[in-house]
Every structure is written in C-alpha cells, then in structure tokens.
Amino acid sequence: MKRITIAVLLIAAVAFALPAAGTRQTVAAQGVTADSVLVGNSAATSGALAAVGVPFNRGIEAYFKMVNDAGGVAGRTIRWVHYDDEFDGAQGLTYAQRLVEDDKIFAFVGHFGTPTVALTQEYLNSVGIPRVYYATGLRSLFNLNATGGARASFPVQPIYDAEGEVMVARAVSDFGARRIGVIYPNADDGAGLLAGIQLRSGLLNVPIVTAQVAPDATDMSSAAQTIIAANVDVILVAANQVPAEVAIKALAAAGNTKPVITSYVNAAPVFVQGVREALGVFDVYANAWLQVVDDDGNPTPALNVYVEAVSKIDPALAGNPFAQAGWIAASAFVQGLERVGTNPLTWDSFIAAMEREPIEIPLGGTVDFANGRRVGTQAMSLLKAVYDDGPGWIVDRPLEAIEDILR
Template sequence: MRKKIALLLASLTLTMTFAGCGKKEEAAQGVTETSIKVGNSIATSGAFAPVGVPFKAGIEAYFKMVNEGGGVKGRKIEYVHQDDEFNPEKGKAILDKLVNDEKVFAIVGHFGTPVVGATLDDLKEIGIPSVYFATGTGILYNENATKGEGDNIFPVQPVYPMEGRIMAAWAKGEFKADKIGVIYTNDDAGKDLVKGVETEAKNMGGVEVISEQVAPGAEDVSAAVTKIKNSDVDAIIIAGIQGTFPQIAKELAKQGNTKPAITTYVNGDKTMVEAIKSDVADKFEIYSNCWVDVTTPAMAEFQKWVKQASTEDFSANAYAMTGWIAADFFVKGLEKVDGEITWENYIKAMEKEPIKNPFGGNIDFADGKRLGTQEMSLVKMDIKSAIGWSPYIGFKSINDILGK
C-alpha cells in the first residue's frame, strides 16, 4: 500500500486556496464539477459470487436511480468495481489501485470479512470515507472513533457486538430476564456476540449472564445445553450462525427447554426454520433479530431500479437489497455536506443527524459512534408462515426496548 501517497492525497482535501481576502476549500480527489467517483472490490466470481453479484447490482441500481434523477449536488455518481475473489491479498492490492490510481472519493460497500480484516487499518490511515461493510465482524465496532482512528469508517450492516447488546436488551426488556443463558460458538461471530451480551448486561445492571461455548459446526452440543438448562436462566441467546444454530435449537428441544430463545438476524431465514421445525415445533419459542423490512415503501423503488440495472432478476434478493442500502447511506451523507465536497466535510455530514435505513431503523454516527445498525425488529419463528417467521415487534433501539 502506497500509504505516503495516500496520506498526501488525504491532506490535499484540507488545503486552502486563497483569492483576495477570502479562502476556499478544494474538493477532494474523485470530485469534479460534474461527477463523484466511488469504488469498491467485491467477490463477483468464485464461491462468493452468489452474494457479491447481487450486492453489486443493488449498488448499481441505486446509483442509476440517482444519476437519472439528476445526480447529487449537480454531479453524477461514477462507480468503479473490481473483483477481489474474496481474497484478502487481492482486496488489499485493489484498494491501493482504487485510492491511488482511480483516485476514488470514497469506498462504498466494502465486502467480506477476510478483505475487511486485511484492509481496515489501511482505510483508517488513509482517511478515505468508507461507507457500509458487508460483514458483521467485531473489528468495525467503535464507540468513540476519532480523527485518524476510524472516524472515516461507517458500518451500516449489523456488527456482532452491537447485535449482542440488542439481544441482551430484548431478553431483559421483552422477556423480563434477570439471568440470561448464552450458548455461543468459539469463533469470531460467537465471541463478538457474547461480548456484546455481556457489555449490555453490565450497562443494564442486575442482569447475570451464564455462557457456554461450543465448537463451530459441532454435531454434539448436549453438554453446553445441559449446563445452560440446569442454570435456570430466564431466556436463552443462541450466539452462533447457520452452521451451528440448528444443532443448538434441536438439542434445546430434546432436553425439554421451555424458555424463550433469541438468535442473530443471520439465522432469521426460512432455511433455518426448515432445518429445525420438525424437532422444535411448538416446544419453545424462538425469536430472531431483523434489520431489513421488505414491507417498506422503498421496496417498490428498489425492485423497479434493480430490474433495470441487471439482466438477472434480483428483485427479491436480500443481498441486492443490502447493496441498495450501502449506496443509499453514501448518498444521504453526500446530500448533507456543507461547502466543498471534501473527506472532512463528508465525515461531518455523516455525523450531523441519524440516517434512516430505507428498509427500517436509524443509525446515529454522532460523537464517534461506529456501531453498525442500532435499531432492530424482532420476528418470531412461525412454521405456518410461508417464510418461516412472523413479525413480533417493530424497530427499536436499546433505550426503546428498555423503556428509557
């Protein structure tokens, strides 16, 4: 990474040109009188192409809508993409090229845990605005980002530490739990989730957390389930994603659990319900976080434009919707910029006031908060529903959940 060059480019955004007694900030790289160039790398080939291709289409669809509507501040959005194949070394090299050769103004839709992990420090050091990360990795979670230490990083998708905090709030606020049992996978996702649960339990005060770990993908989780069940908890959080969630849910049913269980949004799909419904049925209730509401008015607009942006039909594709969200957050920040479009002014604009997700919930980046999604809804497993889940509670922040 040619960091010295990148840092020089960043410093240019802050330079001042003098005309008479006045002074004017220069626009940042990638910004002309007629266009604003942004870019990203996404895996559009290989094993992750089924995720990357629709994600890219959602971004393209949103920018197409914006450009055909006249652009932003009189400028059209120019979008540059390269395929990193989900390879962190390629992703790192592409970031170098995007910043130093393509000279993009911002990174929009940084994709995948391995690539984000390999490049996050570079993004922070360069200072380039980076909006939306297609991963829930906990390294994005920052309660007090400052200049040079991540204030240019804007996670939108749920990040696991914050989601863990929200699940703990549901357990206390909705299910009156004073003792929360957590079964978590001993991987980054599980450890980030349980860390969030413990953080919020401490914030709430008077809430005890009993946690047991299992190996990711473990077939036998009986020992962990037994320990949690014997601890007489009031609610259970299943802090493990698709590969382990079914085994935990089935074992809870097998051992006669009757306490409500809450899990991450990652498990809130029909596939997971199909995997467990014959074992769990009505033995106990399972709830899942949710951060995308497809019943909002934005859905019709998304479907209209994504059909125009791609030859494939992504009108019901969740990954395409998240690409749309990524582009939406970037543009909303751009619309709020005061004065010249510089990196510093853009960061200030993103922090001005909460930004609404077109598919539900608000995110507040003020005061260095880089927490990802801060408002989520709750859905309940429903084997009679066509999608396996039914709405239970609408979007709420932690304070709303706890009645503060």
Template sequence: MNKKVSLMLIAVLVVSLFLSACGATVETAQGVTETTVKVGNSIATSGALAPVGVPFKAGIEAYFKMVNDNGGVNGRKIEYVHQDDEFNPEKGKAALDRMINDEKIFALVGHFGTPVVGATLNDIKEAGIPAVYFATGTGILYNENAEGQDRVIYPVQPVYPMEGRIMAAWAKGEFKASKVGIIYTNDDAGKDLLKGIKQEAERMGNLAVVEQQVPPGAENVSAAVTKLKDENVDVVIIAAIQGTFPQIAKELGKQGMDKPAITTYVNVDQRMTEAVKSDVAGKFDIYGNAWVDMAKPEMETYRKWIKETSNEDLSSNAYALTGWIAAHFFVEGLKRVEGDLTWESYMNALESAPVQNPFGGEIDYSNGKRLGTQQMSLSKMSPDTAQGWEPYLGFKGIDEILGQ
C-alpha cells in the first residue's frame, strides 16, 4: 500500500460525489452502491489456524445472512468477500491489497491474527479504510486518542493494555489490595498486560506494584514467586497466557501462597483448570477476566443462524461467536449512518455513541478511544463445574469497579 494508492482512492471518492450531484447513479464511496455495501477480510481457513479461522468466518457469514434475509441495512444488502491468508504475514499483505484495490471493499471486518495484523496495520491506516474488529489482543491496537490515520482502527475484543488496566482495578476495587505482585512473561502479551497494570496503578495513585519477569514457557518460576511472597503482596496478577500460566499457578501453590490471583481472559478455559487444580485447590483462589457471556438470551438467535452457514456444530463455538460479534459491530455503525455512506460518515456514526456487545459490555469509540473491550466480567476457577470456571462478578468498567 502506498501514497499513490491513497491519493487514487481519494480521487475516486471525489469524482463519485461529483457525479452523484449531477444525477448519475454511481457509488458514493468505494464498495457502496444504492443496494449493496461490500466488506471483506483475509482469514486463515487452511493450515494450523484453520480450526480458529473457519468458525470465525462462519460466524461473520451467519450474522450477515441474518441481516440480509431481513432486508439489509438502510436498503443495502451486505456483500462479504474473503481470502485465505494461511496466517502468513506476506500473504496477508497481498490479500489486503487485493481486497482494497481489486475487490474495492468499503471496510475490513474481522482482521485476523497477530502476525497478519502487525504486518498490515500501517497499510490499513495509509489507505484510510475503516477496519472493525481485530482477532488479536496485540497492544499495537491500543490508542487513547486516535487521530488522523490512526482513527480508522476499531478494536473490539480485549487488547492487553486495556485488560491490564482492568486487572489493576479488580485488585484495588474488589480485593482491596494496596500492593499487587505481577508475574509477567517477556513477550508481547505479558509486557502489554504489565504496561496496562502499571498505567492504572499510577493513575489510581494508591496501589504499589512489585513485578517479576519470566521467559515464555518457563519451567522454573520459583524465584519470581519467592520474590512476591517475600514482598507480602495482597494480590497476584498472572500476566501470562496458556504456555506459562500453569507453571506459575502451580508454583504459587507449591510455595504456599494464599492470596487471590487474577489472570487474563485467555486462561479462562477448562483445560487450564485441569492443568492446575490439584496444585491450587484449597490453597488460593484464581480469578480470570471474561468479555463474552455465552449464557445471554441472544445465544438463541446466534444458534439459529449459525446453522444456516455451517454443517459443523458451532452452537457453542467461541471462535464462531466472535465472528458474529465482529459483524455485529460493523452493522451497528452502518445502521446509524444518515445520508451518504462514506468512510467519514461511517466513522462518525460508529463514534457517535457506545456500541453494545450482545454478549458483553459496551465499547466507546468517541474522542479517539481505541481501547478494545472496556467492560469485563470476572470468573472464578471452579474445578467442580464442567466448564472449570463459574461467574463471579458481572460486566463492569474501571470506574464502576473502583466505585467512582
């Protein structure tokens, strides 16, 4: 993607608007006609990530089918196009170029995977095309005051710096901590979570932080746990994803830590409970963030329509559900547009008021906020339940958690 492409797109938009004023029937923006709006993405639907990408794509298709079968949005049906990038950054860049310049999509919906997002984010910004939902928690999406080219980025699922801020709020607001201990991995996920925790602790001004770093996948984390034990922290935050979470949780139990632990939503999984339950049960409690509630009544609508797009049973598939959520957020912005549908009018509409996740909390894009999910619930590890976790607290934002 280069500046010539951006200038070409701007020129096309100007000419389209001029011809519209003269009474010609043309697109008012790229990918838009009087009866359709075209969106697209590239997803890994083959290779190692296909078990994630295939249901994610099915969820998007199911939501758009529901919308189209009910008449579309403001007289327009949604046309969805897709390419398989195999989770390969180079193929992802090529697919993005084809989507924007050959398929001429109006918006990206559901940009998929950390490597591909990292390789293409600047291209998206340079092209100026709205991008709604990213299937990654990478911290490069986090922005508290997006302006100019940065404005086109609209994350939905949790991004790690924001989740870290929420973790710090739980430690203070729910567990009344004055000192929090953080064990984080020396990778993007761990460092992004740490960044958010420290940012919120500094903002609050009354939460001390003790941090310990471990390598991703480390087998021996005893020194880090000993440090937090010696510091007598009130709450432990495990800022590590599934490859390292079990080792940290087990070592906390081994060393007799009895303080509550909080971890990322990524670890709120029955497999993680199975991995650590014999080491932590009866010693200390583990809590984890959640951003999707699959017990919501809206699940019945999802289950009805997902059957229309997949022969596989995706009725409780988390990846398909997130695809549904991605399409929902795009459509909610589309519904709000009054008058001509352009990139500018669409972004204005999406930013005009918070958007409700049908299975979670609200997201506010106003004033340049690009924070991903801003309200999360809290689950508690429960080995006696089939899911391995049980609801503990409902969806709250930082201010509500802190009682502000």
C-alpha cells in the first residue's frame, strides 16, 4: 500500500507541470531544443546486476556516439543522462520522477529491470512520456491495443506473452503438433508465457495440457509424468533458467522422447551444460530474437557495424549480449526521431512516427507498434541445443515473424 500511495502522490505532483496523457502537443516537448534532445534512464550499474546494467548502458552510449559523430538527427545531437538504481524499484521510481520532473527528459531509452519497470509503470503511463525498449519481459507490458499514456510505451525485446504465442506457432508449424504439453512455474515468466500459449493455441484450435510447478521446486517429476501421460506431440517448458533446467531433467528422468521448446532467456551455453544428459534422449530447442551470423556462420553486416562502433567505447563489449541490447534500444529510439525529421518533435509526433511502420531491429528482425500494438517483437529464430566439443546452440529455423512461421 505504501508504494501505491507514493506513486499516486507523484502523479498528483506533476499533474500541473506536464501534459496529461493523450493530450496533443503542438510545440516541442520537454527536453527538446533547436540543437539537442535529452533522454535518460536508470539502470543497475552497481551491485549484483552491474554485469548487465553497465554493458547495457555502454551499448546505448555507443549508438548515440555514432549518431552524434555523424551530425545527429535533424540537426539535433542526443544528450543522455542516467542514474544507478541498483536494481531497486523504489530507487528506480525516485529516479524516474527526477528524470521527468527535474531533468525534463524527452524520453526514456532502455527502461531497465523488472523491479523498476513494474513500480514506475503506472506513474509513467499517467505522465505519457515515451519509453523505448524495456530490459525486461514483464508481462504487464503486453498490450494488444494501448490507449492513453500506454501508447507511449514501446517494448522491443520479446514479452513473455508474445513469446508464448511464438512457441505454439513453432510447435504447430515446424513439428506438426496436434496436442501440446506445457510445464510452467507459478511466477511472472510462467504466467506470461502460459497466457500467450493459451491465446495462440485457442486461435489455432490446438488443445494443450498444462502442469504447474513452484518456481523453486527441485522435484518436478509429477509434472513431467502428467505431461508424458497426456501423449502430447511437443512439450513447452514455459520457464526461465533454473526452473526450466529442473523441468527438462525431470522429463528426461520420466522417459520423455518428445521435443521440448523453451524460452529465449535460456539460449545460453551454460543452460545446455545443465541439461546435457537430456540431449541424448530428446531434442531441446529455444527461441532467439537476435541473429548475429548468416546461414554460413559469418558475422552479419549489422553485427560488423555494432562491433566497430562499440569497440570505440570498449573493445571488450564486442560480443556482449547486454551491450547489444542497449545498442538496439538506442537504435529504435533514433528511428523514431528520424521519422519525425524536421517536423515539430513532440510526444505525439514521436508516438505517431513509431507506429507508422515496423521498427527495424539491428541484429534481429522487426517490431510492429501499429494500432496500439505493444507486444515486443515476435520475429524469432529457433535454436537447437548441442553438445559436441562443448555446450552450444545451432540455428534450426531462421529468424521469422510469427505470421511467416504460421504461413
């Protein structure tokens, strides 16, 4: 209750200083001058999550430097201010207020971390300030028809609900599934993935069988046996990291032979190491939303551009996925600026520009914000877990939008 009260007070405090969400602006918005535009974020750049937050922000910095070195956008350079919220939602809310009311930024770029995003969402929707890219798959961001201040929200990386839809599309189109099993934890990731799975399986008329587990469960044998007994064609492990690993091991121990698809969050070599024994019994797949090599295994042109630019900031970041995510966040924002061009830069003109046509994701596919659609990208490839000389993933299906997967 205390946090809700704080949020309400903050909303009231800015009611007279900022345009109400949905109010049309005809003059340049805050943070915009004739020769610059100011944006910002808060992120965990110290503490346990610094290994994520620091490279993420450096990726944003690298992209803005590249743009500014080339003259900026429509005569404006991009200025960027950021704070360290230590992955703490209360601090994130304080810094969000400071960025909006004191620094008077035009937009958030790279709104970082589940705690901060969750606690600031109501406040920022009420303000109506643009937010481009969230470093979280928090399911409350999923919105098929955003209105009011929520239209200023632009999630780029996959949201759990949206990825759940892609999982079903892959199971049906690539594996011919006519009955799908789902193991999911009682947590935000499991609930979001399950919601997307239920939505898309309903649209496709494909029955699903579900088994819920506790997110901290160390024994998921009962759930595995339930799914196997249902004689499904494909199993979706709708969980991240440790719960997903426990579920796959339980399936192997219970004698499963059906293919398993899990979240893009698990598409790392360390995850393959954890489920290595299962790979000799059934195939394990994971979604992926970035594609940094071509079909021949060579770096894509987009990756080469990224590596050249980020190496000017820190060569060690060339292969860092968190820096790549920051780079993508900055790129999505700049595409909106470029579409506005020399027209008045307001929150409304920026939102309209972002919705006009799909945003290109460097190192990935596209994300479509048309008609209030706020679900993140649903263009994903499918990776297959392998263990040859060591743990890894190979591309099994190329990067495709969900419409193309189902075609």
